[in-house]
Amino acid sequence: MDSNPTEPSRRRLLSLAAATGIATALGGLPAFTASAAPQRPADAPLPKGSSRDQLWWQAPAGENSMIEQGLPVGNGRLGALASNDSGRELLLITDVTMWTGGLNDTLDSDGQFPYGREDFGSFTLLGRLTVDIPDHDLGAVSGYRRTLDLAQGLVTTSYVRSGVTYERQIFASRPDDAIVLHFTQSGGGRYTGSIALEGTHGESVKGTSFGAAFPNGLRYGAAVTANSSGGTVRVNGPRIDFSGCKSLTVVVSGGTNYAPDASTDYRDPSLDPERLARSKVSVAADHSADTLLRTHVADHRPLFEQLDITLGTSSAEQRSLDTWERIKARARDGEPDPELEAAYLQFGRYLMIAGSRDSLPLNLQGLWLDGNDPDWMSDYHTDVNIQMNYWMADRAGLSQCFDALTDYCVAQFPSWKKLTQDLFNDPRNRYRNSTGKVAGWTVAFSTNIHGGNGWWWHPAGNAWLCTTLWEHYEFTRSRSHLEKIYPLLKSACEFWEARLITTTLPGTSQEVLIDDKDWSPEHGPQDAKGITYAQELVWVLFDNYRTAAQELKKDSAYAKTIGGLQKRLYLPKVSPTSGWLEEWMSPDNLGETTHRHLSPLMGLFPGDRIRPDDSTPPEIVKGATALLTARGMESFGWANAWRSLCWARLKNADNAYQLVINNLRPSIDGDNGSAPNLFDIYQVEQGRGIFQIEANFGTAAAVIEMLLYSRPGHLELLPALPGAWAKSGSVTGVGVRGGFVVDLRWRDGRPTEARIRSVGGRTTTVAYGDTSRTVTLKPGSSVTLRTFA
Numbered sequence: 001m002d003s004n005p006t007e008p009s010r011r012r013l014l015s016l017a018a019a020t021g022i023a024t025a026l027g028g029l030p031a032f033t034a035s036a037a038p039q040r041p042a043d044a045p046l047p048k049g050s051s052r053d054q055l056w057w058q059a060p061a062g063e064n065s066m067i068e069q070g071l072p073v074g075n076g077r078l079g080a081l082a083s084n085d086s087g088r089e090l091l092l093i094t095d096v097t098m099w100t101g102g103l104n105d106t107l108d109s110d111g112q113f114p115y116g117r118e119d120f121g122s123f124t125l126l127g128r129l130t131v132d133i134p135d136h137d138l139g140a141v142s143g144y145r146r147t148l149d150l151a152q153g154l155v156t157t158s159y160v161r162s163g164v165t166y167e168r169q170i171f172a173s174r175p176d177d178a179i180v181l182h183f184t185q186s187g188g189g190r191y192t193g194s195i196a197l198e199g200t201h202g203e204s205v206k207g208t209s210f211g212a213a214f215p216n217g218l219r220y221g222a223a224v225t226a227n228s229s230g231g232t233v234r235v236n237g238p239r240i241d242f243s244g245c246k247s248l249t250v251v252v253s254g255g256t257n258y259a260p261d262a263s264t265d266y267r268d269p270s271l272d273p274e275r276l277a278r279s280k281v282s283v284a285a286d287h288s289a290d291t292l293l294r295t296h297v298a299d300h301r302p303l304f305e306q307l308d309i310t311l312g313t314s315s316a317e318q319r320s321l322d323t324w325e326r327i328k329a330r331a332r333d334g335e336p337d338p339e340l341e342a343a344y345l346q347f348g349r350y351l352m353i354a355g356s357r358d359s360l361p362l363n364l365q366g367l368w369l370d371g372n373d374p375d376w377m378s379d380y381h382t383d384v385n386i387q388m389n390y391w392m393a394d395r396a397g398l399s400q401c402f403d404a405l406t407d408y409c410v411a412q413f414p415s416w417k418k419l420t421q422d423l424f425n426d427p428r429n430r431y432r433n434s435t436g437k438v439a440g441w442t443v444a445f446s447t448n449i450h451g452g453n454g455w456w457w458h459p460a461g462n463a464w465l466c467t468t469l470w471e472h473y474e475f476t477r478s479r480s481h482l483e484k485i486y487p488l489l490k491s492a493c494e495f496w497e498a499r500l501i502t503t504t505l506p507g508t509s510q511e512v513l514i515d516d517k518d519w520s521p522e523h524g525p526q527d528a529k530g531i532t533y534a535q536e537l538v539w540v541l542f543d544n545y546r547t548a549a550q551e552l553k554k555d556s557a558y559a560k561t562i563g564g565l566q567k568r569l570y571l572p573k574v575s576p577t578s579g580w581l582e583e584w585m586s587p588d589n590l591g592e593t594t595h596r597h598l599s600p601l602m603g604l605f606p607g608d609r610i611r612p613d614d615s616t617p618p619e620i621v622k623g624a625t626a627l628l629t630a631r632g633m634e635s636f637g638w639a640n641a642w643r644s645l646c647w648a649r650l651k652n653a654d655n656a657y658q659l660v661i662n663n664l665r666p667s668i669d670g671d672n673g674s675a676p677n678l679f680d681i682y683q684v685e686q687g688r689g690i691f692q693i694e695a696n697f698g699t700a701a702a703v704i705e706m707l708l709y710s711r712p713g714h715l716e717l718l719p720a721l722p723g724a725w726a727k728s729g730s731v732t733g734v735g736v737r738g739g740f741v742v743d744l745r746w747r748d749g750r751p752t753e754a755r756i757r758s759v760g761g762r763t764t765t766v767a768y769g770d771t772s773r774t775v776t777l778k779p780g781s782s783v784t785l786r787t788f789a
Contacts, residue, residue, distance in 0.1 A: 032077065032095065032097070032177075032254075032255025032256055032257070032258070032271070032273060032276065033268075033271065033276070034276060034279065034280075035177070037283075038175030038176060038295050038299075039175070039295075039298075040287075040291055040294070040295055041294045041295060041297075041298040051319070052339050052342065052343060053149065053150045053151040053304075053343070053346060054147050054148065054149050054150065054151075055147070055148045055150070055323040055343065055347065055678065056145060056146065056147045056148070056322050056323060057069075057145075057146050057147075057322050057323055057324060057676065057677075058144060058145060058322050059144065060083050060084040060085040060086065060138070060144070060146065060157075061081075061082075061083040061084060061085070061090075061677075062083070063083065063090055066081045066083060066090070066092055066370040067081070067368070067369075067370040067675070067679065067690075067691045068667070068675035068676055068677060068679065068681070068691075069083075069675070069676050069677050070082055070083055070092065070368075070370070070677060071084060071146065071148050071155045071170075071677060072351065072354060072366075072367070072368050072677070072679075073153065073155055073170055073171055073172040073179065073354060074172050074351075074354030074355050074366075074367045074368075075172040075173055075174035075177065075179075075354070075357065076096075076174055076353075076354065076355065076356060076357020076358055076359055076401075076404070077095060077096055077097075077177070077255070077357065077358065077359035077360075078093070078094070078095055078096075078126075078172055078177065078178070078179060078253065078254070078255065078367075079093070079094045079095075079096070079172060079354065079355065079366070079367030079368055080092060080093045080094065080129075080170075080172065080179055080368075081368050081369075081370065082155055082170050084146040084155065084157040084168075084170075085138065086133070086136045086137065086138055086141050086144060086157070086159050086161075086166075087132070087133050087134060087135075087136040087137035087138060087140075088130060088131070088132050088133070088137075089129075089130065089131040089133075089168070089181065090128065090129070090130050091128070091129040091130075091170075091179065091181075091252070092125060092128060092368075092369060092370055093125065093126045093127045093128065093129060093179065093222065093252065093254065094123075094125055094126050094367050094368065094369055095126045095220070095254060095255045095256055096123075096355075096359050096360045096363075096367055097218075097255070097256045097258035097359065097360055097449060098123065098124050098125070098126050098218075098220060098256055099121050099122065099123055099124070099218065099258075099448060099449050099450065100117060100118070100121040100122050100124060100214050100215075100216060100218075101117070101118070101119060101120050101121015101122065101216060101377075101448055101450060101452065102119070102121060102216045102450050102452060103265075103415065103419075103450050103451050103452045104119050104120050104121070104448070104450070104452035104453060104454060105419055105422070105423070105452065106119075107423055107426055107428065107429070109428065110428055110429075110430070111426045111427070111428030111429030111430065111432070111457075112429070112444075112455065112456045112457060113444050113446075113452075113453045113454050113455060113456070113457075114454065115377075115446060115454040115455040117373070117377060119454075120377060120379070120446065120448055120452060120453075120454035120455075121216070121377065121448050121450065121452070122372070122373070122374065122377035122378065122379075123363055123365070123369065123374060123377060123378035123379070124200070124201070124369070124372040125200040125369050125371065125372055126199075126200075126220065126222055126254050126255075127197060127198060127199050127200060127210070127222045127254060128197070128198045128199075128200060129179075129195070129196070129197050129198075129224060129250075129252050130195070130196050130198075131181065131183075131193065131194075131195050131250060132193045132194050132195075132196075133191060133192070133193040134192075134193060135161075135192070136159075136161060136166070136193075140161055141159040141160060141161045141166075142159065142160050142161075143158070143159055143160040143165075144157075144158075144159040145157070145158050145159070146158075148350075150304065150343075150346050150347060150349075150350040151301060151304050151305070152171075152297050152300065152301060152304075153171055153172070153296060153297070153300035153301075153304070153350070153353065153354065154169055154170070154171050154293070154296075154297070155169070155170040155171065156168070156169050156170075157170075161189070162189075163188075164185050164186055164187070164188055164189035165185065165186040165189075166183070166184070166185045166186075166189060167183075167184050167185070168181060168182060168183045168184070169181070169182045169289075169293065170182075171293060171296050172296075172354065173284070173292060173295060173296040173299070174296070174299050174300070174357055174358075175295045175296065175298075175299050176280070176283075176284040176287075176292060176295060176296070177253055177280055177284075178251050178252065178253040178280055178281055178284045179251070179252050179253065180249065180250070180251055180284070180289065180292050180293070180296075181248075181249070181250040181251075181252075182247070182248075182249050182250075182289035182292075182293070183245075183247060183248040183249075183250075184246075184247045185246065185247070189246075190230075190231065190244045190245060190246065191228075191231070191242060191244075191245040191246075191247075191248050192231075192242065192243045192244060192245070193241075193242060194236075194239045194240065194241050194242070195224060195226055195239060195240040195241075195242070195250055196238065196239040196240075197209070197210070197222060197223070197224040197252060198210075199212065199222070200372055201214075201372070205238040206238075207235050207237075207238070208223055208224050208225060208235060208240060208278075209221060209222060209223035209224070209274050209277060209278050210222060210274065211272070211273060211274025211275075216450070217265070217267055218256050218257065218258060218267065219256060219257040219267075219271070219272070219273050220254065220255065220256040220257070220273050221254055221255070221272070221273035221274025221275070221276070221277050222252065222253065222254025222255075222273075222274070222277050223252070223253060223254065223274065223277035223278040223280070223281050224240070224250065224251065224252040224281060225240075225250075225251050225281040225282055225285045226240050226242060226248060226249065226250045226251070226285075227248075227249055227285055228242060228245035228246070228247060228248045228249070229245065229246045229247045230244060230245055230246035230247075231243050231244035231245035231246065232244065232245075233245065233248070247289075249285065249288075249289040249292075251281045251284045251285045251292075252281060253277045253280040253281050253284070254273065254277045255273050255276070255277065256273055257269070257271040257272075257273055258449065259271075260360075260407060260408070260411035261411065262411065262412070262413075262414040262415050262451055263414075265450075266411075266449065266450050266451065300353060303353050303398065303400065303401075304346075304349065304350070304353060306397030306398065306733045307349065307396050307397035307398075307731070307732065307733035307734065308730075308731070308732045308733065309342045309345060309346070309703075309729075309730070309731045309732075310338075310342060310728075310729050310730050310731070311338035311339070311341055311342045311724075311725040311729045312336070312338030312339075312724070312725055312727055312728065312729055313338065313339065314337050314338055314339035314340065315335075318330075318335075318337050318339070318340065319339070323676070323678070324666070324676040326340055327340070327664065327665070327666045327674055327676070327678075328666045330661070330664060330665070331664075331665040331666055336724035336725075338724060338725060338729075340664070341660070341661075341664065341703070341724075341725075344660075344664055344674075344678065344699065344700065344703075345396070345700045345703045345704070347678050347696065347700075348392055348396070348696045348697050348699070348700030349392070349396050349397075349398060349700065351366060351693065351696055351697070352392065352393060352396070352398050352401045352697065353398065353401060354366075354367065355367045355368075355693075356389075356390075356393070356401040356402075356404045356405075357400075357401065357404065358403075358404070359404060360404060360408055360449055361380070361386065361389065361390070361404040361405040361408045362386075362389045362390075362404075362693060362697075363378050363379060363380055363386070364376055364378045364379060364380075364381060364385055364692050364693065364694070365378045365691055365692065365693055366389075366693040368679075368691070368693075374690070375684060375690045376446070377446070377448075377454070379446045379447065379448060379454060380408075380446065380447045380448070381445060381446055382443050382444070382445055382446070382447060382458055382461040382464065382465060383445055383458060383461065383464070383521040383522065383597070383599075384521075384597065384638065384642065384694070385638065385692070385694045386405070386465075386694075387464055387465070387468045387606070388638055388641065388642070388694040388695075388697060388698040388701075389405075389693065389694050389697050390402055390405050390468060390472075390697070391606065391645070391697065391698060391701040392697045392698070392700045392701040392704070393472075394471070394472055394475035394476065394735040395475075395701055395704045395705070395708075395734060395735050396700060396701070396704060396733075396734070396735070397733035397734070397735060397741075399472070399475060399476050399735060402472050405468070405469070406469060406472065406481065406484060406485065408449075409465055409469060409485070409488060410484055410485070410488070412447065412449075412451055413441065413487065413488055413491075414451070415450075415451025415452070416441045416442070416443055416447075416451065416453075416462075417440065417441040417491060419451075419452075419453060420438065420440065420441045420442050420495065421438055421439070421441075424438050424442065424457065425438045429457060430517060430526060430527060431456075431457045431459055431516070431517060431518060431519075432516075433498055433499045433516055434501060434516050434517070435498060435499065435501065435516075437498035437499075438495075438498055439491075439494040439495055439497065439498040440462070440490075440491040440492055440493070440494035440495030440496075440497075440498070441462055441488075441491050441492065441495060442457070442458065442459050442460075442461055442462040442492070442495050443458055443461040443462060443465070444456060444457050444458050444461070445457075445458045445461065445521070456519070458521075459495075459499065459515065459516075459518055459534065460515070460518070460533060460534040460537045460538065462488075462491075462492040462495060462541075463492055463496070463534070463537035463538050463540070463541040464537055464602075465488070466485070466488055466489050466492050466541055466544065466545075467537065467540050467541060467544065467606065467607070468606075469481075469485040469488065469489075470485070470489065470544040470548070471606070471737065473485070473548075474711075474712055474737040474738065474739075475735045475736070475737055475739070476735075476739065476759065476760065477738075477739035477759065477760025477761060478760070479551075479552075482548060482551065482552060483552065485548075486548055486549075486552060486554070489541070489544065489545045489548055490545060490549075490555065490558070492541055492545075493541065493542060493545050493558075493562050496538050496541065496542075496565075497561070497562070497565060499515070499516055500513040500514065500515065500516075500538075500565065500569075501513070501514060501515075501516055501529070502514075503529070503530070503570075505570075511568070512568055512569065512570035513565060513568045513569050513570065514529050514530035514535065514569075514570050514585065515529060515530055515531055515534035515535060515538065516529060517529060518531050518533075518534055519531070520532070520533050520583050520584060520591065520597075520599045520600065521533065521597050521599050522595075522596075522597055522599075523591035523592050523595045523597070524583070524584060524590040524591030524592075525584065525590055528584045528585070528586075528590070529585065530570055530584075530585035531583065531584055531585065531599075531600075532572040532581065532582060532583050532584070532585070532599070532600040532602070532603075533583075533599040533600060533602055535569060535570055535571060535572060535585075536571075536572070536600075536602040536603040536607055536609065537602055537607075538569060539566060539569050539571065539603075539609065540602075540603075540607050540609065542562045542563070542565060542566035542569070543566060545559065545562055546559045546562055546563050546566070570585070572585070572600065572603075572620075573623075574619050574620065574622070574623035575587040575588070575589075575623070577589075578626070578627075578630075579622075579623060579626045580623055580626045580627035580630060581600055581601070581620065581623040581624045581626075581627045582600070582623075583599065583600035583627075593630050593631070594630070594631055594632045594634075594635070595631065596635050596636055596638075596639040597639070598628070598631060598639075598642050598643065598646060600627060601624055601627065601628060601646055603624075604624050604628075604646050604649050604650070605642070605645045605646045605648075605649050605705075606645075608649070608711050610624050611649075612649070612650050612651055621650075624646075624650075625650055628643065628646050628647065628650070631643065633655065633658060633659060633662065634662065635672075636672055636682050636683070636692075636695070637663045637672060637673070637680035637681070637682060637692065637695025637696075637698075637699070638680070638682070638692060638694045638695040638698055640659045640660075640662050640663050640695070640699070641659070641663065641694075641695050641697075641698030641699040641701070641702055642698060643655075643659050644656045644657075644659035644660055644698075644699065644702035644705075644706075645698070645701060645702045645705050647659065647720070648702060648705040648706045648709070648719065648720040649705070649709070651719050651720050652720060653706065653720040653721055653722040653723070654722065654723075656702060656705075656706050656720045656722070657706070657720075657722035657724060657725075659702070660699055660702055660703060663680060663695060663699045664699075667681035667683075667689055669687055669689075670683050670684075670685075670686075670687050670688045670689030671683050671689060672689070675691070678696070679691045679693070679696065680692060680693070680695035680696050680699075682695070704731070704734055705719075705720070706719070706720040706721060706722065707719075707721065707731055707734070707744065708731075708734050708736065708742060708744065710736040710737045710738060710740075710764075711737050711738070712737050712738040712761075712764075713738055713763065713764055713765065714738075714764060714765050714767065715736055715738070715740070715742065715756070715764050715765065715766050715767065716767045716768070717744060717746075717751045717754055717766065717767065717768040717788070718744075718746060718749070718750075718751055718768065721746070721749060723749075726746075726748065726749040727747070727748065728746065728747045728748075729745070729746055730743070730744065730745040730746070731743070731744050732744075736756075736761075736764070738761040738764050739758060739759050739760035739761025739762075739779075740756050740757060740758055740759060740761045740764060740777075741756075741757045741759055742754060742755065742756055742757075743755040743757075750768075750788060751768055751788050752786065752788075753784060753785070753786050754766065754784070754785045754786075755782055755783070755784045755785075756775055756777070756782060756783055756784075756785070757777075757780075757781070757782035758777040758778065758779045758780060758781055758782070759779065759780075760779050761777070761779075762776060762777060762778070762779070763775070763776045763777075766785060768788045769788075771788065773785070
C-alpha cells in the first residue's frame, strides 16, 4: 500500500464510484451512499474547546468494559467506542442500519409478534478495528490522559514514553463518512505496529476490507487504509503493518445496502457496501489528517454551539478531578457541582449530534454496542424509549437531529399500515377491535428497521409517535414537516375511529368513548378498557390532527368528525380510594405502586392537558401529584428522567433536581446510575447493568424543562429552578413550542434578561411568577426583556 495515495488514483476511484453505480441514492433517508466531496474549511486555527466542554479520564477502557468506559464517536450513521489503550487501540464499530431479522409478519399463537434475534432481528456490530503498538503498553508509559471534547467531537489520548509525548486523535467525520485515527508525537518518537480490521459475524477479511450478507439479504462491508509521514506502511495479508512512522493516519468506513423504502423491501440491490467502503477510505486518505479534522469540526461545532448553558461555578477541587472521580465525589459529598451537571446536559447533546443526523433514529443504545447480543435487541421501543430519545432535541437547539425520527416513521408507515390491516384483528389477538373494524395503522411495543414489529401489539403506540412528531412541528413551525407527517396523523385517527367503543358511565346516562381491551404499559391487567394512558394519547392525537388539518386546509369534514369523537372521549378522574389519578378507569390500583412507567401521567408530561394552573381542576392536579409521589424517587435512569420532567411540570424544583442527581450518581457493579463514560446504566439483575441511551437524553431534557416551560402561546421562565443553580446562570438557544428560541439569564433565583427570537412563531405570553406580558414578533425578529416584577 502506498502511504500517500496519488491524485490520479483518487480521480480513478471517484470515476469508478460513478461508473459502477455505487453512488445510487434513494429518496428519503440517505443510506451508506457515495456523495459529493465535502467542502473543506480554510486553514484557520482549530478552535480550542473550553474545559467545561471537555471530559477526561486517567485510564483507558478495558476490552471487557467498553460499554462503561469506551468513549463514543459517531457521524449520525457510523459510530464507534474507543478504548484509548496506549498499546492497543480498540474500536468497536457500528452502522445504525446493521440489523438482522426482517418484516416478521407471522403472528405467534397468541396473536402477538415473535420477538427474537432470528425473526424480529437485532442491531449488531459492523466490525472491530485494532491498532497494536507493542512497545507502548501501559506499563511502559507515564502521564496518561484521555479527553472527550464535546464541542469538537474529538477524542484525544496522550502519554509520555522515553521522554517523548505521544498523542492520538479519533473522530467520526460526517462530511467524509469515515472514522479517522491520527497518531503524532512531539519529536524523535516513532510508531511501529499493525492494524487489523475484523468482522464480528465470521467474515473473511480480504486484505484491508470485508463484505458479506445476512440471511435477510442485507449486504454489508467495511474497509480500512493508512498512511504515514516517514517509515513504511504496507499490507501484510489480513493486516496493515507500519514501522518507524513519525505520524500515522488510519481511516475506516463501512455500511450496508439498507434503503428507507418499503417498496424495495428496505434494500438497495445495486449498492456494493464493501466496494463503496474502499472508495470512501481511499478518497478521505488523500487528504491530510489536519484537513479531515477541520472538515469534521466545521460540521460538528456549529450544531454543538446552538446551545450554551451555565448553571454556576464549581470549586477548584471539583475541577481538579477527572470525570469518573468527579461523579463519585458528587455522590459521596452531596455538594452541587454545577459545571458537571451542565456537562451532563452537553454530553447528551453530543450523543445526539453523533448519533442522529441523516440515517436511522437512535435506538435503545444509540450507535454504540459492545457485542452482537444487546438486551431487547437494542430495538425501537414505542412506549417511551424512542420518544424520550427525542424529547431533548428541539429543546436543546438540535432540531436538525430530529429529522431522523420523522424520516424513519414515514419510511416504515407503509409496512406498519399493511401489518395493522392484515393482522390486528386476528381472533387470537387479545387487543383486537371488538367492533370488528380495522383501519389506519398502529405498531407493536417494539419495531425494527425492516417495517417489522416485535413483542405485543401496542394500540396507542401510533398516537404517541404522532404526538412526538407533532411536537417537533410546534417547536419549528415547519410546514414541510407538517405535510410530511399529516398522512400518519390522519391514518392514526382512522385506526382509533374504528377502535373506540361506547360505554355508559356508572350511575349516569352519559355515554363516552373508550379504548378497547388494552394494557397500561407495562403492568396491570391486559384486558382493561378505557386506560388513562390511551385516553390521554388519543385525546391529544385528535386535537393535533384537527389543528394540522386546519393549518394545511385539508379534510375539513373529517376533522369535524374527529372533533366530535374527541368531545365524547372519557378523560380520567381521581380515585376516591387512593386519591391518585386513576390508571385503569377503576378506583383500584391494579398494578405496581412504584412501577417504572408513568403511563397514567401522559397528560402531565409529555402532554400538558394537566397543568398546575387555573385551566385544570385542582383535584386533577392533586391526583396526578399523589400518583407521582407514590411512584417514588428511585428507579431506572429513564424512569427517573420521566419523573423529573413531571416534577418540573408541577414546579417542584427540589424533586426534579434530586432525580437528575440520582441519575448522575456512579454506577458500581451494574447498579443504576452513570458509568465512568457517563453512559446511563440500567440494572437488569444484581451485578449486571446495561446501557440504555434514552436516560441520557431524558435527563438532559429535564434540566431544560426546569429552566423553561413552554406550550404554544405561553412561555414560563424558571418554573422549577433548584437552589443549587439559583445564584447565577444562563442558557442560550433553548427551543420553545410555538416557534421561538430563548436566551435566558438569571441571578439570585430571578430572571435578569430574556431574549425571545421567532423562528416562525408570532405571539406568546412570557411569564415569571404572577406576572406576564405578551410578545408579538415577526419571524426572524427578536425582543429582549429585562424587567420582571
